[in-house]
Amino acid sequence: MKTKGKATSFDIAHFAGVSQSTVSRALRNSPLVNEETRRKVWEIAKKLNYKVDKNASNLRTQQSATLAILLFEDPTGDESQINPFFLNMLGSITRACAKEGYDLLVSFQSISQDWRAEYEDSHRADGIILLGYGDYMDYQSRLQNLLAQDTKFVCWGAKVEGRPDLTVSCDNYGGGELAAQHFISTGKKQCVFIGDASEHSPEFLMRFKGFKDTLEQQSISLSERNIANAISTEESGYHATHSLLANNVKFDSLFAASDLIAIGAIKALKEAGLRIPEDVSVIGFDNIAAANYITPSLSTVQQNTTLAGQMLVSNLLALIKGEQITETLLPPKLIIRQSTS
Amino acid sequence: MKTKGKATSFDIAHFAGVSQSTVSRALRNSPLVNEETRRKVWEIAKKLNYKVDKNASNLRTQQSATLAILLFEDPTGDESQINPFFLNMLGSITRACAKEGYDLLVSFQSISQDWRAEYEDSHRADGIILLGYGDYMDYQSRLQNLLAQDTKFVCWGAKVEGRPDLTVSCDNYGGGELAAQHFISTGKKQCVFIGDASEHSPEFLMRFKGFKDTLEQQSISLSERNIANAISTEESGYHATHSLLANNVKFDSLFAASDLIAIGAIKALKEAGLRIPEDVSVIGFDNIAAANYITPSLSTVQQNTTLAGQMLVSNLLALIKGEQITETLLPPKLIIRQSTS
DNA sequence: ATGAAGTTTGACACCGGTGTCATAATGTCG
DNA sequence: CGACATTATGACACCGGTGTCAAACTTCAT
Numbered sequence: 001m002k003t004k005g006k007a008t009s010f011d012i013a014h015f016a017g018v019s020q021s022t023v024s025r026a027l028r029n030s031p032l033v034n035e036e037t038r039r040k041v042w043e044i045a046k047k048l049n050y051k052v053d054k055n056a057s058n059l060r061t062q063q064s065a066t067l068a069i070l071l072f073e074d075p076t077g078d079e080s081q082i083n084p085f086f087l088n089m090l091g092s093i094t095r096a097c098a099k100e101g102y103d104l105l106v107s108f109q110s111i112s113q114d115w116r117a118e119y120e121d122s123h124r125a126d127g128i129i130l131l132g133y134g135d136y137m138d139y140q141s142r143l144q145n146l147l148a149q150d151t152k153f154v155c156w157g158a159k160v161e162g163r164p165d166l167t168v169s170c171d172n173y174g175g176g177e178l179a180a181q182h183f184i185s186t187g188k189k190q191c192v193f194i195g196d197a198s199e200h201s202p203e204f205l206m207r208f209k210g211f212k213d214t215l216e217q218q219s220i221s222l223s224e225r226n227i228a229n230a231i232s233t234e235e236s237g238y239h240a241t242h243s244l245l246a247n248n249v250k251f252d253s254l255f256a257a258s259d260l261i262a263i264g265a266i267k268a269l270k271e272a273g274l275r276i277p278e279d280v281s282v283i284g285f286d287n288i289a290a291a292n293y294i295t296p297s298l299s300t301v302q303q304n305t306t307l308a309g310q311m312l313v314s315n316l317l318a319l320i321k322g323e324q325i326t327e328t329l330l331p332p333k334l335i336i337r338q339s340t341s
Numbered sequence: 342m343k344t345k346g347k348a349t350s351f352d353i354a355h356f357a358g359v360s361q362s363t364v365s366r367a368l369r370n371s372p373l374v375n376e377e378t379r380r381k382v383w384e385i386a387k388k389l390n391y392k393v394d395k396n397a398s399n400l401r402t403q404q405s406a407t408l409a410i411l412l413f414e415d416p417t418g419d420e421s422q423i424n425p426f427f428l429n430m431l432g433s434i435t436r437a438c439a440k441e442g443y444d445l446l447v448s449f450q451s452i453s454q455d456w457r458a459e460y461e462d463s464h465r466a467d468g469i470i471l472l473g474y475g476d477y478m479d480y481q482s483r484l485q486n487l488l489a490q491d492t493k494f495v496c497w498g499a500k501v502e503g504r505p506d507l508t509v510s511c512d513n514y515g516g517g518e519l520a521a522q523h524f525i526s527t528g529k530k531q532c533v534f535i536g537d538a539s540e541h542s543p544e545f546l547m548r549f550k551g552f553k554d555t556l557e558q559q560s561i562s563l564s565e566r567n568i569a570n571a572i573s574t575e576e577s578g579y580h581a582t583h584s585l586l587a588n589n590v591k592f593d594s595l596f597a598a599s600d601l602i603a604i605g606a607i608k609a610l611k612e613a614g615l616r617i618p619e620d621v622s623v624i625g626f627d628n629i630a631a632a633n634y635i636t637p638s639l640s641t642v643q644q645n646t647t648l649a650g651q652m653l654v655s656n657l658l659a660l661i662k663g664e665q666i667t668e669t670l671l672p673p674k675l676i677i678r679q680s681t682s
Numbered sequence: 683a684t685g686a687a688g689t690t691t692g693a694c695a696c697c698g699g700t701g702t703c704a705t706a707a708t709g710t711c712g
Numbered sequence: 713c714g715a716c717a718t719t720a721t722g723a724c725a726c727c728g729g730t731g732t733c734a735a736a737c738t739t740c741a742t
Binding site for chain 2: 058091098
């Protein structure tokens, strides 16, 4: 019992002595087929190592049981390295998809280049997950475009006023509050923030706002001098901290918009002979693996990537099914380690 | 100029006043179509936001411009965390695919569960990349099966005698040599190895062999007592090292089969009051991000994941094109940091 | 004007499934 | 035993492209 090339449902039909229609039904366990016929078909299918041709199936049914993920590169990041936080997200999304029986198409996206949102247009995926920090948010018109074409998609990241997308994100504002509260409760008075506190990085801005508002409730002000701009890399955090020190800004606590920034900051602080946490307490954001390994280990606001991946997938699936969904805010959690003990 | 639902080539044909065949040719820039016709068709296609339906196209041409990656879970690994080394590989493979104009389907694979090599069978991907440490290698029969079906695939990892697959891997044996040479040149005499030195983990076994052979050339023997079994996790490395110490094994240098193991080992050594590198030099394998962040920073044998990803992809594409390819061994590189200075 | 060669196009089968409808086979009941 | 519901199956159109082949139209040489 052999076939030339891959086995098709016609091959099975031939060997089973039934029509191809019946084979198709039998394989999908339609109640319309006789029990014995079904068994025979399955048996032959197994013997021929038959697998449904997804292209044909998808073409007919007009759906793909596949989601696509567009991973936006950090515009400045090292070519070869991906932000570990997003790599984690990628992992948890992959798992979440698998659990739902969906496949995942992965694609990198340089900010500059034309979006390949064609995925959904070209019927390769039923929906799209957009993943990346900050800058890609500029692409409002693209999102409008996706929306106009009735493309199903969800974004990871802070909700931006006026942007039409549905987002899943960590409660960045709440994360900033947690950091501030921790500094306050440990008696810190002079705080600095490192990160991009502008609309270019909505997530960072929210973290900053939560941090600042909470401090101000305790009459601790955060002046312009106490804010250093940085993108999410170690180098950037290092330089930002360096320039704070060079400008003679006094501080006993430092909140970085991401762990990578915090790691760079710690390096700069150490080089300046400052002790952590005695002289300066440091809190990061993300809880990437490295946070636990550096010395001193880094206190940080944890984003639950596992849950985030699940929510992104389940929200997207709900959207595809035509259900109404709303923003999802995931609760952050402060992990206290040596850098603030 | 509108269409109900997504635009098809028939819609374009209608608006352009030509046949659908001509549209198809024009869009693929066939030299058979008149220049002016081509322009008109492209213009309308753009206006209608037309995208080729990949399902239909793939069905007809019987190829998908897609590769699939099967990521095998560490059998014992934490559910939510993926081995960072493989996450890196995933990143570089994704990039390599993008560069070649291929899409990437990602799938996790629990060892226990049935392989979904169906990917290629079901025409969703033109080829498969298998990625994972050790144990999945048991699945010889599966590989035979893939081969029998003429499925195109490449594996990451050590070549195993008798296994029919084509592999790309780091020169694990050479990596072991590098570690041994470094210990020898810094005057170490009593070495231990931590990792699974059995056929279950071909990569680890090769690392071990390179290490052992090189030491023996210098009349340094590696007895059974100096080998501790461990899988690639921090905990396992910690416990293995712990039991070496508990058994009163004396050593001045430790080679771990992976960075995660080495990180666990360092923790155990520190707890035992041993100084690194003064009392014990430590070398890991992989050069994951954390290696640079722990204290002391970890000397390690680096695997070039960027190159590895590219080679996996280019080898697979060559295979798909029907070219003959051979094993690829990538040169490892010793990164010296504080743990052996 | 006529035939050969080159250029451009349309008609149509085909890829491998899914869904609809008609038909055949079997069973039920008055 | 005939009318009718029930169950199981086959025939066929269809999804949206691609590739083949024949036909229509030019162009140019004879």
